[in-house]
Amino acid sequence: MKTSNPVLSRLGQAAERERSAGYGPYGPAGQGQPGYGQQAGYGQPAYGEAYPTATGYPASPPAVQPMTIDDVVVKTVTLLGITGISAVAAWNLIPDSATGAAWIGAALVGLVLGLVISFMRVANPALVVAYAVIEGVFVGMVSKTFESFYSGIVLQAVVATFGVFFLMAILYRAKVIRATPKFTRAIISIMAGLFAVMLINFVLALFGVNTGLRDNGALGIIFSLVCIVVASLSFILNFNEIEEGVRMGLPQRYSWTAAFGILVGLIWLYIEILRLLSFLQGGDD
Template sequence: MRSSNPVFSRRGFSRDNGHAGFNAGPQAGGPAVGTQGNPYAGGNPYAQPTAAPTNPYAQNPYAQQDLQHGAPQAPVTTGNRMTMDDVVARTGITLGLVIAGAAVAWIMDLALPLAVGAGLVAMVLALVQSFKRKPVPALILGYAALEGLFLGAISNYVNTFVAEGAAMQAVLGTMAVFVTMLVLYKTRIVRVTARFTRYLIIAATAFLVLTAVNLLFMVFGGGDGLGFRSGGLGIVFGIVGILLGAFFLALDFKQVEDGIAYGAPREESWLAAFGLTMTLVWIYLEMLRLISILQGND
């Protein structure tokens, strides 16, 4: 599986990125020579065209007609296709578990060592799911619950000892980023292309490498490490992290849109929920860190 989020990889839904599964080659209903007015008629920038383009999810008797008209038609069998309702429902479940876990950790005043342990286990579950070709709901739900415990304990600590009210501000900020990016994506102000994806992956990789290096300096050298998480440089770094998360949301929206258009199996909606949840967690953590720095400088 490939990734559109800053931390892990998962299989993509994109009609443009050529990842395995949803777009191993040009799909039925994909680009056609001479097609006009089709936003996806440009073809797959990563994959070589095959002699017989087909939709990997269904035998569509209208495939040749779809190719002629250049429109991504849905398979004839619709009972097992992913829908927007499936994505919304499963995302609601995963985010609900995150919120429930956070509430439990907050109310019980969960100790930070236990919270860090829960976070590490959540990371392991996410990695296992990321390397599987198909979604495993148990792994995804386990990740959401444990990640919620981690977020609740960290938020409680920051809210109590660092910046009062920071947790609620981070929640509101995350919601604002989500709504803003959804509007920008739906109005096509932000367009997800192969170049957009490539540059975003490069930027996120650089961001993670710098974060890891800074953490190592903090562990072995003490203090603030290289200063990427404190002071003026920490503020800039936090803003960059939030922007990266926002752009990955656009990539998630693109994958959902393409998965529905190509008639992906219903079970793939779990992957969509998994990716959206991980991206929102990323944005929340960066938002919480940025607010902590800003209020700490007051």
């Protein structure tokens, strides 16, 4: 179970440990095959055989269902729905006087949760759902602020975001863009660099230092364009992780991790498109 993707390697190792403990996939993908590190002991049925029960009828051994594409789609739609509901609620319930505080607070909490989810070795649906709720507040406050200056800009950004997402899905499906090891390393490195720059810029802004990186100028427009391109290409990594995860037989709960990756990319892309549209309309935010 080898892969050049570090995320998949980590998830693959976690799945391997589950199978080593005797919880390998059972059914079409694993029926009749011995579990990793599992041997039939004295008086125990071999793997793939039925377990006797008090009623005399055979029962299958415990199993962990493998992840499927449908699982990821359902989880992604669920997270998007939660994020959308949270955004609408924040837009309507949080007063204008608290918009800035809610925006910054949600951004910081979301960043911490995102890092925890990204680096932990076990998928945690509760944390992923909590992330969607917090990011919904962040997206709602950002959207409300931009919409107050530019009427209709939120709808334009939403349409553009999903348009880019489906375009990348088509390009990946048609194998126009593939997640080769070199491509994967390059995108991950660039993303890490961009997030580091944005985090530094955010901290400096809190102390009143304006770098011009997020202003309506040549530097701000170029940086937003770079972020949009990289955010778009990050979906190729997501699609590849999902495809490889299904092939590797990762447990079903890892579909939450895959859906989380897509949600992060969509939110990032949406915010960058929203900002770029405001620049093109002559705004300075």
